[in-house]
Amino acid sequence: MDTPDPECTARKRGRPPRGTEDLRRREMLKAAETIFMEQGFGNASMEAVAKLAGISKKTIYTFVETKEELFEEVMKDHIASTDRPNLHDDIRDLADLESTLADYLFRLPRFILGPFAVRVFRLAVAEAMRFPNIAQSFYRQGALRSVHQLEDWLRIQIKSGWIALDDPMEGAVMLTSLVVLDPLRAAALGVAALPSEDAMKARAEHAAKIFLHGCLSPVPAPR
Secondary structure (H helix, E strand, O other), X not given: OOOOOHHHHHHHOOOOOOOOHHHHHHHHHHHHHHHHHHHHHHHOOHHHHHHHHOOOHHHHHHHOOOHHHHXXXXXXXXXXXXXXXXXXXXXXXXXXXXXXXXXXXXXXXXXXXXXXXXXXXXXXXXXXXXXXXXXHHHHHHOHHHHHHHHHHHHHHHHHOOOOOOOOHHHHHHXXXXXXXXXXXXXXXXXXXXXXXXXXXXXXXXXXXXXXXXOOOOOOOOOO
16 A cells, blocks of 8 residues: 555645645745754754655755755845845045945845844854854855855955055954854843844944054053
8 A cells, every 4th residue: 555645644634735835835844944943953853854844855855955954045045035235436526435335234134134043043153063064055155155245345445546455355354243243142142132233333334443443542551
């Protein structure tokens, strides 16, 4: 006797049929996120994801080959559904340079930081030693994308003569860390809430000013 397909069984119990491949994928990703966050990566199983999504495990394997790949697809889905901030290249003057950078650094945490990022950060840190691939996925799909975007913009400004910087990649890492890493870490540890919009704006303006102008006093310190 053939083994009943769980997907067909779910439909017979009243679950509406998945009309398209895209709908099945979305149900899979939604279920995978829930299972990962509730059970952790190590304890999560494809069977649990399939059951929650109302699809067969075989269907999951038509989209991904491994649990690590499924985790990365969850990350990609969140990135794709969020508006990434942009940087315009046609800088008019120094004031425009600073305001463009400050605006980007203000909008970047709104793109990266959020309850999902905090939960995934906790998960990645907790399971990084056992499952290094998920930590790499978190960094690659999250912070690293923004670092490379900012790096490219800094290179353009170097070529345009607005700034002088030996290592634009390192500069992008420093700037991104200033506005994202500490608030994310504090929220993940539960020692502080995610920053308000006003706090993010003040932090972004401060980071842009320090980066572009430094923090040396224009007047020599008295001896």
